[in-house]
Amino acid sequence: MNVFVGLALVLVGVVGSLVVVIQDPLRQALTVSLFGILLGIVFFAVQAPDVALSEIVVGAVALPLMILLALAKLRGGVR
Amino acid sequence: MVPLLVAVAVVVLRRHLSRRATWMLTLATSAAVVGLAATLLVEVHGGLHVYWFGGWTPRHGVALGVSFTVDPFGVLGACFAGLLVSAVVLVATRVEQFGALAHALLLVLLAAAVGFCLTGDLFNLFVFFELMSVCTIALIAVNTSDVRSLRGALHFAIVNSIGAFFVLIGIALLYARTGALNLAVMGQRLAAHPADQLVVTAFALIVVGFLVKAAIVPFHFWLVDAATAAPAPVAMLMVGLLDTLGLYAIARVYWTVFSGPLHAHLALVQSVLIGAGVATAILGALLCLVQPLATRRLAFVSISHSGLALIAIGLLNPIGLAGFGIYACADGATKAALFSLVRAPRRTRGREPGSSPGWHGGRVGAALVVLAAAGLAGLPPGGTYLAKGLLEDGASGWGRVLLGGLVLVVSALTAGAVLHLLIGRRAGGGTAPAAEPAATGRWSWPLLAAAGLIGGAFVLGVVPGLGAHSLSAATRFEDRPVYAGTVLGVPRPASPTSREVDLGVVPALLGVAATAAGWGLARYRPFDSSRDRRRPVGAAPPVPLRRLQQLHRGGIGDSAAWLTFGTATIGAVLALGIR
């Protein structure tokens, strides 16, 4: 169990850094989605199902969706 | 009683009303908040009132719920918030973008400010803190077509979010240590042990989080951006209310939570807070001299005065705190009034700005600006005079002399900068100040609000016994055992304090001197204005100042870098000193 938590935490750290390092917002949005899912897994693993649920619906779905929509707008606007 | 404030504010969220009705309703609500807060002030005069939401009174020393812990200082803050928001509503009649939604946001902001002042729970404090931020962000950007205010809103939002995360990390640390979120309980648990690194880090992070809100150097960059560009009513809120509340939160958290373990290191904490305050006061005072843009100049003036207020808190004694209370109200009101008087910059490219006067309201407006400048300088009988007197009284020995000198210089410089807005225009603005036709000499609502704020600031100085009352309230504010005892239902008698406040003549003289110096500065020193083409040689500010000014033209990234730097510095100084 502990190994699992540890692994998930390391992954969160790595993917979090990736989110920051990736400069292209489009790919970043997809990474954020992954980041949200990983955070959700960590929260499940440390017995926080409520937080995990909300992190997954928000961090992995709603937030990237908003980013993508914003990006679509921004791309459309630049001529 | 208390939650009614919140509730009343919410009624107006139903926003299918005409503009006028919305306006009246908003005004009535904020006035009602003032009334309720005033009643509450009379009621709590004797001591603390504790209110447990949901009826969750503590059991065996564990606070189950969230409490509002109402003391005179907090209620004063709530009362002030209500007054300021009323004034803002009046001023907002001039801003056409201020629709029903903005009024609703304004009321939510007011409710948050009231909650912020009264709450006795650290996480609840954080929630209201965030609520204020979010409302402000939305309000800054009310004028969605103005690029500058959008940028200001972004800057504000990002920097203040980082500050809020710092506060939250501090809360998590403290919760893990004390197992509580109620300020009183936390303070009690922490007092049992000497300060260690966890406490220091938590303190540093929480203080920085609130300093960001208070726009203290080096966390002040957002205010320059946001207050310069925001619509006047919102700028009033930022300089009048938000920075004051940020400082209030520092005092509140220090005295209820940290004063136990950190008391042994009083001198260190003092020097950190006062150091930041002095830096802020000086930097703001210097830079406000070289700003050609009126609102930007006022932003630096208000940064400078926040620094003075932080010094008052940083003295960490009742006299300083009493001074802070009065100063925050009087000075905050004056600064807000100035923002409502001065005309916001418009996006006129190519055209020489300054063809219309830089203030609203013709002659009356000009007179009000002069009065406000005098108030900033601390001219007796203004409220600021009383406050500055207390501030100087709070220090001792050499510190007192130095502080007096600092206050004198800063007051003179800022007052001069404000006065110069008038005189500089008249002398060198090119065109004569043709007052706008509509409002010449007539009392419009915004003008009335500004007059009320400035007048109120002056009246504060002559209320008999205000100093003594404030002092006894401050003494109670700083008495952690009594606070904790009351919250947890084990009341202890407060040590009686009756001390007369006798300031003597020195502060009055200083106030007069500062006003005179400010006037002279504005009149004769050609420190301004790269715009004034007739004086090209004297126009350029000295090189170091220009360097400094350059620093304030950076982006959001700069702000974040300075935020990191400031946090690291404060954290390291505290950590090394306490080790």
Place this chain on the structure above:
Amino acid sequence: MTPRTRRLLFLASAPVLGIVVVAGLVGLPRFGHSTAQYGRVLNAVSVPERHITDVVTAVNFDYRGVDTMGEEFIFFAAVAGVVLLLGTQADESPGHVEDAATGRWVPPTSDAVRVLGLALVGPTVLFAIYVIAHGHLTPGGGFQGGVVLATAVLLVYLAGEYQHLHGLYPDRAIEGLEAGGAAAYVALGIAGLALSGSFLANWAPLGKLGHLNSAGIVPILNVVVGAEIAAGFVLLLSAFLHQTLILRRHVRPPAPVDPHRRQP
């Protein structure tokens, strides 16, 4: 500051900040050894006293209900801000995607997507209602359920075409639902003040432990919050959709201030 000096400033101070923070974190109890008294007490009392099996919900809606009220208003204020920002501006007008200046052709939604989308709406709504209704019993609650409910609405958008369906969801009604949710929270609080003597105090019968209609006002609060969050998220997402799919500006954006910075 140039980016270089800024980076130097950050790199010089970040390690110090890191050391300060880590030094503070070292003082925490070891991971997995939380001893916080508040949490322990609440774990012990919430089931017998409040008939709530999900203690997190108990904390959010009962013991610390005021925090959640503040949170609802943060949400409300943010949605108001987004609606304010992304609403139709004076110099914009609704147009069709087809005439977008980028010249992109938007493919019509395929039938498979439509059928799948519509087929998923039912289960999603059902699931959302389940999550909201069981907030006090199992993980989940008004917030999580509300977001799921909002995605159900989004599925409808996906299945149809946003431009055509937009009229089906009158913004005004959704806004009303959102504001109503926030106001109802406060109203429930005042009801507590009137009926039980303090704001947000419970006044409904606690019911039988583990039953759906137990735990006093907590489920009601959950429903209210769920409605507000769902409506708010629909507003948020449709504000962004609106921007992306419908609005076209009449005029070109003003030239950037610095010509060197102009985007390609």
Place this chain on the structure above:
Amino acid sequence: MSILAYGVAAWLLLVGLWGIVNSRNLVHQVICVSVVQASTYVLLVAVGYRSGAVAPVFSGVRVGTIAVDPVVQALCLTDVVVGTTVTALLLALVVQWHKRTGSLDPDQVDDLDEQG
């Protein structure tokens, strides 16, 4: 294990700050803000964890079983909501800013400040 959990929180904080400081794109910057926020989630939840304990949901579990701390989870939940809404607001600001200026550069300075 301790080091790992708390370390990840501190790491996310610093990395996120680095991203904000060095960002060349406002959307990127806003996402970095949410990374910093994630560090507070991790810290909050980690602070309340007890190894071997169950989740604080007592349906089907005997009352009195050792459970992890519900308070921090509640705080974290509030934090998630707050974070999402703030991010949404920020993105809306970015969209609007881009519409008005055609730029996404967080450092673009308006020269109006100088001319007054």
